[in-house]
Amino acid sequence: MAENLQRQIYLLDPGRLSQETIAVTFAKTSRSPLSFREIAEGLTDEKSAEFHEKWVVGYGHASVAEHAVLHIAFENVSRLAIECIESNRLASYTEKSTRYQKWAPGEYYVPQEVLGEVYEATYCQCCDHLFQAYQNSIEPVREKVCERHPRREGESDVGWDNHIRSKCVDACRFLLPSAALANVGMTVNARALEWAICKMLTHPLTEVREIGLTVKEVAQREVPTLIKYADRVPYLSMTEDGLAVFADALGAEGSDETLRLVAYDPDAELRVIAAALYAHAGCSFETALSHVRTLREQQRLKLVETLLGKLGRYDVPLRDLEHAVYTFDAQVDQGAYFELKRHRMMTQTPQRLTADLGYAVPRLIAEAGYEEAYRTAMDAAEEAYHTLAKWNPHVAAYVVPNGFNRRVLMTLNLREVFHLCELRSQPNAHFSMRRLVLRMAEIIREVHPVLTAFMRLPEGANWREVEEEHFAQV
Ligand SMILES: Cc1cc2nc3c(=O)[nH]c(=O)nc-3n(C[C@H](O)[C@H](O)[C@H](O)COP(=O)(O)OP(=O)(O)OC[C@H]3O[C@@H](n4cnc5c(N)ncnc54)[C@H](O)[C@@H]3O)c2cc1C
Known part of the structure; x- marks a missing residue:
């Protein structure tokens, strides 16, 4: 293979190049056939500033600025x-x-x-x-x-x-x-x-x-x-x-119910499963969803087991879980x-x-x-x-x-629910957070029991016990 076609992976050195120059170096690869090192060698701080004025500020190619980190x-x-x-x-x-x-x-x-x-x-x-x-x-x-x-x-x-x-x-x-x-x-x-x-x-x-x-x-x-x-x-x-x-017309109002699920899609579990299938099929999403609806419960559970059953302790579930979204009103x-x-x-x-x-x-x-x-x-x-x-x-x-x-009103997807509830329900988390997330997990489990059964929560953890143990008044 020709030398210029060899794979190369390296860091641009922020000790040698300014952040703005690094950003321009990456931006220029869009139109330049040169290597990043060669592009960087041709740049000065002044040239980089000119580039940013023209492209980032002038033409609104703002994502270039993401390569400069402080x-x-x-x-x-x-x-x-x-x-x-x-x-x-x-x-x-x-x-x-x-x-x-x-x-x-x-x-x-x-x-x-x-x-x-x-x-x-x-x-x-x-x-x-x-x-x-x-x-x-x-x-x-x-x-x-x-x-x-x-x-x-x-x-x-x-x-x-x-x-x-x-x-x-x-x-x-x-x-x-x-x-x-x-x-x-x-x-x-x-x-x-x-x-x-x-x-x-x-x-x-x-x-x-x-x-x-x-x-x-x-x-x-x-x-x-x-x-x-x-x-x-x-x-x-x-x-x-x-x-x-x-x-102003609404005023302040406390609530005895400190966490309420105020919006969710009852069909979201099916949509997550259908999305997971969709990625590997050649059909439309509607076809995948109709197929999932026709599955017998046992078949559907097998599919869910395939989606989440192999999660290791530190693994992040697939992105398909983001198709289920929940809104909570919390105090x-x-x-x-x-x-x-x-x-x-x-x-x-x-x-x-x-x-x-x-x-x-x-x-x-x-x-x-x-x-x-x-x-x-x-x-x-x-x-x-x-x-x-x-x-x-x-x-x-x-x-x-x-x-x-x-x-606080919170809208979060099921992937974030897994992360939040698993992380903040651990015994080393603050008891106020444990109480909140264990309750959140319980509420979501009531409406979507199939996918949430795979959340890795501490055995036997219960928000009522956390509340009773740690609060004289909430
Ligand atoms: C036991 C414990 C002790 C803590 N102590 C402190 C402390 O002393 N000081 C302190 O400031 N905070 C502390 N935190 C808070 C912690 O650092 C996190 O900021 C907080 O838990 C939010 O978690 P997250 O970033 O994983 O979640 P989210 O922001 O909800 O992100 C969800 C997931 O998205 C991914 N993600 C999001 N943003 C990025 C990103 N920019 N880059 C890469 N991946 C990303 C990660 O996978 C992340 O887990 C503590 C948390 C715990 C659990």
Whole structure:
């Protein structure tokens, strides 16, 4: 075989080539017969910028920008701001965990909006109270946890401490307000980043808009052309303001039923099975579906066994499962929502964070004799929230602790259901998430028992038991 026809696989070196040059190198393969190395050798940063101005910005060939990737470090940003930072599906994140780390008094954000206002004292007193209550809760809760989980034979100091600490802060974190500061690392391509910056620059909170400006500034050093035009998007702000006016008539409404399946297709299992067959047949989808409908139950089960029966522990089910889609209306504590939002594959429509839907009380807090102090802090936060919300509901959300309930509408496909429920039902997952996903699995199993029988959930796990064991109040 001629040398130029030999297979070659190699990395373009980001230490030698700028991100914009790497993106152009890949883009040019569309029309150039040269190798990537040869294309890259012919480029300079200036030539790359010109290319992007012409093709990405001028002609809208925006996918080229996906080949430029940035790693952005955010430090000391509020958890409320992180909601916007992490609202992008096509990006990757790792953040400071409320499950493995503790927050010290004063580690919270004071927004520009409140500085010098009559509400500044209300805001700071509320956050100080919550942080103090959080701090004070750790020791009694820890004693209770140690009593229940004595050190296992041979367990090291570090191992035992880790084991105890996460159980302890899993309960205490309900007191932390969303003003709590955290660090987050984000890996993102320039195309997704441009829209992420647009969203930040249009956000109602000053903190997020400031973060957006800084991200734009630091990212421009690496990809000067690709995010140059990121700006406020009036469509976003005007639409949200307009919708809020219409929604005003509806008010806030809590629910005893914290998870409701509000939309699904009863035939979805058949459609998934038909789609799986379709891939290997030569017929139309309608023919495949009619065929599946005519199968006897035993034959259909055999087919499903073929589709899902060989799943290994770490295998991902075939994409055909994505043809079954479910919409849930959920009410979860803010701590759980913060974890749930990281599941990027599903579509989520959260309501604003408020103190209108009541709060949960972890059983451990009650059993540690800390319930009264907990309720005093949570009630004070609720009062502070309402005082602040009359003035600025966006800023008021900063004082709402993790224990308060929040509503979120979720639409997800069966493949994501498998992933979410399997991952978050494990014994090491937070109990708020385990309760949510085990209930979700139970509800979906009722409507679609055949495919969901293959979900790899922990033996005997049950959301009612999780709720009973971990919540004194939901
Ligand atoms: C025990 C535990 C501890 C955790 N600790 C922390 C922590 O300390 N800090 C923290 O920030 N997070 C933590 N997380 C959250 C975790 O890192 C994930 O962000 C979260 O669970 C969402 O999972 P996911 O990315 O698999 O799900 P989804 O976003 O729902 O994605 C579903 C699947 O799609 C694929 N996928 C989606 N996006 C990509 C992508 N960009 N590249 C490649 N594949 C992709 C993957 O197969 C993924 O499993 C923890 C999670 C668990 C279960």
